[in-house]
Amino acid sequence: xxxxxxxxxxxxxxxxxxxxxxxxxxxxxxxxxxxxxxxxxxxxxxxxxxxxxxxxxxxxxxxxxxxxxxxxxxxxxxxxxxxxxxxxxxxxxxxxxxxxxxxxxxxxxxxxxxxxxxxxxxxxxxxxxxxxxxxxxxxxxxxxxxxxxxxxxxxxxxxxxxxxxxxxxxxxxxxxxxxxxxxxxxxxxxxxxxxxxxxxxxxxxxxxxxxxxxxxxxxxxxxxxxxxxxxxxxxxxxxxxxxxxxxxxxxxxxxxxxxxxxxxxxxxxxx
Numbered sequence: 001x002x003x004x005x006x007x008x009x010x011x012x013x014x015x016x017x018x019x020x021x022x023x024x025x026x027x028x029x030x031x032x033x034x035x036x037x038x039x040x041x042x043x044x045x046x047x048x049x050x051x052x053x054x055x056x057x058x059x060x061x062x063x064x065x066x067x068x069x070x071x072x073x074x075x076x077x078x079x080x081x082x083x084x085x086x087x088x089x090x091x092x093x094x095x096x097x098x099x100x101x102x103x104x105x106x107x108x109x110x111x112x113x114x115x116x117x118x119x120x121x122x123x124x125x126x127x128x129x130x131x132x133x134x135x136x137x138x139x140x141x142x143x144x145x146x147x148x149x150x151x152x153x154x155x156x157x158x159x160x161x162x163x164x165x166x167x168x169x170x171x172x173x174x175x176x177x178x179x180x181x182x183x184x185x186x187x188x189x190x191x192x193x194x195x196x197x198x199x200x201x202x203x204x205x206x207x208x209x210x211x212x213x214x215x216x217x218x219x220x221x222x223x224x225x226x227x228x229x230x231x232x233x234x235x236x237x238x239x240x241x242x243x244x245x246x247x248x249x250x251x252x253x254x255x256x257x258x259x260x261x262x263x264x265x266x267x268x269x270x271x
Contacts, residue, residue: 017051026057033063035073042076046084049073059094140172147172152181165191167200175204180216193220198227198234206239206255214240214258224264235267 020026029035037057040048053059064070074094077085090096143163146154155173159165170191173182183201187193193201202222205213214236218224227235240255 026052026055037073041073044082053092059092143169150178165189167192170201171204174201198230200226202236206236224262237264
């Protein structure tokens with residue numbers, strides 16, 4: 001079973017299900033000492049990992065290589081830069097160990113953010129002085145990930161370590177953060193609020209249908225006409241009028257009224 005679970009296709013999932021149904025122990029190890037969960041975690045096979053965990057596979061199984069290195073499924077998922085698998089294993093009870101700090105910087109922090117292990121996260125910041133380092137497979141920067149998981153503590157820790165903020169990160173915060181705290185931290189650190197970018201912070205706040213964030217951004221100088229003349233053709237007013245994600249109790253056209261009052265215009269025109 002261990003040998004056949006490296007693929008990430010549906011066939012591997014079906015095979016794992018059949019073998020387990022026939023009584024093959026989910027923690028059976030192969031000649032190398034790896035269990036099926038180790039292989040599924042290292043190869044990015046989320047569905048097989050879920051199947052194994054649901055049948056009682058040990059999320060903390062440790063294998064020791066001939067060179068003395070030890071590996072757990074969570075460690076292999078982090079090395080594979082697979083945040084969904086990291087989250088699945090953590091939910092199943094896999095613990096974060098000191099080995100996280102031995103991984104390449106970007107992957108380690110990605111896993112630490114998803115694990116919510118802030119003590120280890122703070123240690124990782126100190127261990128990797130090149131803060132803006134980014135793995136080739138890593139979609140988001142450290143600060144963008146901190147905004148995505150809406151963690152003011154992680155944002156503050158990165159800023160204290162010398163992070164140079166950008167408008168892209170402020171836009172992430174406008175879209176994903178739970179409240180104004182991260183916006184305030186990034187703005188105080190110099191993130192530009194005014195931009196002509198079609199994906200600027202005010203546009204993202206409108207996508208999130210957040211009256212609180214839209215009001216705060218406008219009060220602090222955001223451009224009500226982000227994206228005017230861009231290839232996308234959508235402005236904050238376009239998004240506000242579309243009511244994307246707007247809760248039912250938000251009031252008819254509440255966001256649109258705010259944008260119009262600030263001088264916002266429509267950019268999109270039907271053909």
